Amino acid sequence: MSAPLTKEQWAEIRRASVASIENIAGLDLPEVLLGYQAQAVGLLDSVSTRALFIEKSRRIGMTWGLAAAAVLKAGRERKAGGMDAMYISYSQEMTREFIDACAMWARAFAMVALDLDEFLFEDTDPNQPDETRQIAAFRIRFASGFEILALSSAPRSLRGKQGMVIIDEAAFVDNLKELLKAAMAFLMWGGQVVVCSTHDGAENEFNVQIQDILAGRLPYAHMHVDLDEALKDGLYQRICLVQGRDWSPEDEAEFRQDIIDFYADGADEELFCIPSMGSGAWLAAPLIEARMKAQAPVLRLELPVDYLHKTRLEQAVLMAPFYEELEEVLKALPLDVLYAFGFDFARVADLTVGTLLSIEKDLKRLERLSFELRNVPGEEQKEITRRVLKHVQSRLVGAAFDATGMGWTVAEDMGRLFGLREDPQGAGIVMPIHFSETWYRLEMPPLKAAFEDDTLLIAADAEHLSDLRAVKEVRGVPRVPALREGTKGKKRHGDYAISLALAHFASRMQWREFGYTPVPPARSRAEEGPDQDSARFRLGSLRSRGPY
CATH class of the missing domain: 3.30.420.240 (Nucleotidyltransferase; domain 5)
Known part of the structure; x- marks a missing residue:
């Protein structure tokens, strides 16, 4: 675990690592995507990646990188590997943030988005077919004919659709196991599935899937990006660039320690991808x-x-x-x-x-x-x-x-x-x-x-x-x-x-063991024979005589 590093140790590590990085092609500005964001986009751009699971730290901008992947996928024509991209998360705020990031990437990539709009679609509960709910969703439509569509986390929202589905903060959606069943059906027709999340307990279905991938039981791609890995890829330097501040290893070390102190006992899970044992499950696998x-x-x-x-x-x-x-x-x-x-x-x-x-x-x-x-x-x-x-x-x-x-x-x-x-x-x-x-x-x-x-x-x-x-x-x-x-x-x-x-x-029930000799079953006079009858008669005669 990397969290116990002191501020001084982290500052020295970052000073040495930055000094060893050569200035690529004489560019003063950093690359648009950070290393781990570019890695995720690269994996999704490969036809060999059918499903990608990403366990990550909080607030490292992975969703921003996945938005770039969604735009690249939906903006292409079908013959170039284009397809619809669907985004699922547990909150409307995250959904709007993702769509906004996609709109930014669409403009940056000089793609022609026909329009960006909010619309309503009917979502019927199969248990209550007479009740129709109007659920807000967001989408971006591209000239390629494909679109980026934000959906609810209900598994039925994926019915009748095909393309790439991104499940963000998957550990926190309702009934992830059933949602994954619906999403994995996309793989049959060449779709892709991206499951990205911070951990929420060792027994959470997200971690169950991660462990099965690491054990070789599931043939899916996997990424692990904790806070330290994100910082080494330039996360804090990007934060400084956006905020107009100068970067220094000492400031980054202070930033890192502040984040760790903020999460306190939850730092291992929230920042360093170590699932806790307190997810509500009773026994660990x-x-x-x-x-x-x-x-x-x-x-x-x-x-x-x-x-x-x-x-x-x-x-x-x-x-x-x-x-x-x-x-x-x-x-x-x-x-x-x-x-x-x-x-x-x-x-x-x-x-x-x-x-x-x-x-x-x-x-x-x-x-x-x-x-x-x-x-x-x-x-x-x-x-x-x-x-x-x-x-x-x-x-x-x-x-x-x-x-x-x-x-x-x-x-x-x-x-x-x-x-x-x-x-x-x-x-x-x-x-x-x-x-x-x-x-x-x-x-x-x-x-x-x-x-x-x-x-x-x-x-x-x-x-x-x-x-x-x-x-x-x-x-x-x-x-x-x-x-x-x-x-x-x-x-x-x-x-x-x-x-x-x-x-x-x-x-654990109380029990007692008794030692005894069982009484033999009673026999009839015919079974005892004449000698037994004579003995019984003699004993009866003695008893009838009394003490004299």
Whole structure:
């Protein structure tokens, strides 16, 4: 991190760097674009750059540079690579600033803009089709036939459009994930996508995308421009030029320190592209991945929508492969450790997820098995759960069940088999959980502590990682927000996260072990035989005689 440099150290660094720069072509004035601005424009001018993600410091003029790229793109004819340019941000002030910068660049490039105007277009909410809102937007039309258009940040605003889209301060727009889905469709027809932003937390979708690019999971271009990099490219010298002041390394060092002092604790994120951990997300992705070391199978079952209309034989054939796989996994489980189970119920939209944890000798919780059920009827869900609990019954210390709605029937039936515990301090194995804000507030922090203290290991699974990352701090309480993610009919709602929380809760339930010798079952007189009858008669005779 470069922020801890003192004013004196920065002044010396800049004095040395400026002294080493040769006067290019004898020009007294600096180049129009600063180095990082020119780099962004150059990348966007290349046909090989389909998408560009830029993580940047505050107020370094990157938007000004992107405006130049937009004008160059929209001012060209189609055969020269021209296309429409669309700008999206979270505020109207930024939108107007961008359009003004584009107008300046259009004049500077001697392009012929037909006109610059403000207009209104209809934007209909698909959830309320009868309501039509008039949303202000801005555009510049060029003689090339293309235009620069400013849009709202709603994903639907990109429908039916094509060209280059710029999403500015992307970390702060609403529902960035859905907006990116809409924007990336532009790539199919040769468009470009630019995503530029200051960070807003490690778990923000913007940083998720940046990390995937850096890890090689996404094939997109990337730029990183923090305050120091911008200053080295001449940012403060440009500020001095605009304000009519003389530049000196000492003044620049003072300027830098003032900016750092102004942002105080937020300087790392706001100025040096270091995302904070306070974005509202509950668990950081690197922490979750660090705990994904358990060699636990994840069994998944999805039944056809007409399953209940099939014959019993057809149903049995559909269920048989899953039962066989489940039995193989159960047979491999060690029975010299204790077990706890969590069950999150769903029937229509979401997934049913069951998670089995073992409590190891060192008290570390280790995931041994999880299953996910989609479109599986209640009776089959109960049978799968019964088989799991039955196999580890002698070592089972607790099982927590989502008792919301229809989930109560599963909890009740399992309680009949393994003992229902309706009081946390009472007896029984199966504990039905009626979720409330109080439950989340009290029972989720221990799960987070288990991740942080390395006392919990889970299986490596991308879907489970996504579910755990879906847990957010809502009014200070960790829970899964109401918004679901996923494609239609295949949605996830943080289901694994809830199942794991229930299993971890069950592993902390109070339990007691009793040692006893079971009473043998009573036998009939016929089973005992004649000798037993004689013995019973003699004993009865002795008792009837009394003490004399």
